[in-house]
Amino acid sequence: MSDINFHPITQNTIVKILDTAFDPAASLGELSTADGEYGALVTFTGMVRDLAENPVNAMFLEHYPGMTEQSLQAIIDTARERWALGQITVTHRVGMLYPGDPIVFIGVSSRHRREAFDACQFIMDYLKMDAPFWKKEFTPKGEYWVEAKISDCDAAKRW
């Protein structure tokens, strides 16, 4: 179903790579400017886990400055080609993180909820597969680089 008279809705893309802690509530606040153009706003927040069976004291997030921003922008551009979307924000941490810290925040607005839900998941699936970040966990048993999961690439392929 397409709009008969399609007027491009407000397009605003924000990509942030931060080396200090951020508050997802503030990221949400940046998106929530009530101008009435969009009816749906979907967000995702990923956080550092520290499970009893897999304890993590800290996590180091390495990235490729320059390519990181380009990669996220390219993923967002692809999402915009596929769905009619409004504001999009992707914020990703780098540096040292601790249990419970937000790692990534994605926010997507659109006129209707279907596009926002789909685009938010799409962006996350492609970020997991393509964006140049690498995680190293500091655990009681030592330091380990997190291994990439095949399931992450499979998730992206379904799009």
Place this chain on the structure above:
Amino acid sequence: MIKVLFFAQLREKLDCSQLDVPLTAASNAPFTVADLKAQLASKGDAWQSVFTDPQVLSALNQIMCNNDVVLTNSDEVAFFPPVTGG
């Protein structure tokens, strides 16, 4: 000169984050990423182990690329393991 960058486990295994590799224009044969990998592998030890690993990913001028891509002077090439962001 080609600027070559290494990230994450590769950086640690090689104990090197960056290397400048001269582009030897000895012949008309194009110098590809595969050729660069072979040249780096020939340094032996950890270099041999890293650059014969099929899981290693490459990027040319900050865009993912495959082994067939031809390199030119002032290119930036990066090698890294499969990514684990998000």
